[in-house]
Amino acid sequence: MNIVLVAAIGENNVIGRNGQLPWRLKSDLQHFRAVTINKPVVMGRRTYLSIGKPLKDRTNIVLTSDLALPVPGGVLATSLDAALAFAKQDAKRRGTDEIMIIGGSDVFARTMPIASRLDITHVHAAPEGDVVFPAIDPAVWQEVSRIEHPAGPDDSAAFAVAAYLRR
Numbered sequence: 001m002n003i004v005l006v007a008a009i010g011e012n013n014v015i016g017r018n019g020q021l022p023w024r025l026k027s028d029l030q031h032f033r034a035v036t037i038n039k040p041v042v043m044g045r046r047t048y049l050s051i052g053k054p055l056k057d058r059t060n061i062v063l064t065s066d067l068a069l070p071v072p073g074g075v076l077a078t079s080l081d082a083a084l085a086f087a088k089q090d091a092k093r094r095g096t097d098e099i100m101i102i103g104g105s106d107v108f109a110r111t112m113p114i115a116s117r118l119d120i121t122h123v124h125a126a127p128e129g130d131v132v133f134p135a136i137d138p139a140v141w142q143e144v145s146r147i148e149h150p151a152g153p154d155d156s157a158a159f160a161v162a163a164y165l166r167r
């Protein structure tokens, strides 16, 4: 089973501000959908609340201590181990070998050491923020692809989509 981190990060490693994304990138939301569709997605409570609803056609696994949190059609997990165990069974059931980790900060930091791939959108901007992505150590991670995208009409910045594999 492969653990894959999916994140959009600024040039200053910022990924969030005030519970939201610090940019508007419609083109990247399409990429996010494409890489996560029909797979289990694991996220922290604040990331879930920032999205505002369960992601369609994915198994939403939300980490929280609040067992009353409503996640229609999804599941709650009170520990990372429980979330990953559930995600593994769900991935097998769905016929995929990928568990997608979609944030936020602490969830990324704790899963990066056990991840096999990082799907990173490098946003060409350095906005103020209060949540950051952990450093991508080039001694550990090899960039295997990078596609540059100019800003589309509904994008606040240009960006590059890159994939990293563990060396």
Ligand SMILES: NC(=O)c1ccc[n+]([C@@H]2O[C@H](COP(=O)([O-])OP(=O)(O)OC[C@H]3O[C@@H](n4cnc5c(N)ncnc54)[C@H](OP(=O)(O)O)[C@@H]3O)[C@@H](O)[C@H]2O)c1
Pocket: 006, 007, 008, 009, 014, 015, 016, 017, 018, 019, 020, 021, 043, 044, 045, 046, 047, 048, 050, 063, 064, 065, 066, 077, 078, 079, 080, 102, 103, 104, 105, 106, 107, 131
């Ligand atoms: N740019 C991107 O790619 C990206 C991706 C994701 C998120 N974001 C941004 O990042 C921000 C949200 O991220 P965040 O780091 O603040 O919060 P987060 O990780 O989404 O949520 C934190 C909460 O998740 C629960 N949690 C996390 N780890 C847990 C564990 N091991 N066991 C049990 N519960 C656990 C806890 O919930 P309880 O307090 O309920 O116990 C914790 O308070 C937002 O601004 C969002 O827009 C950006």
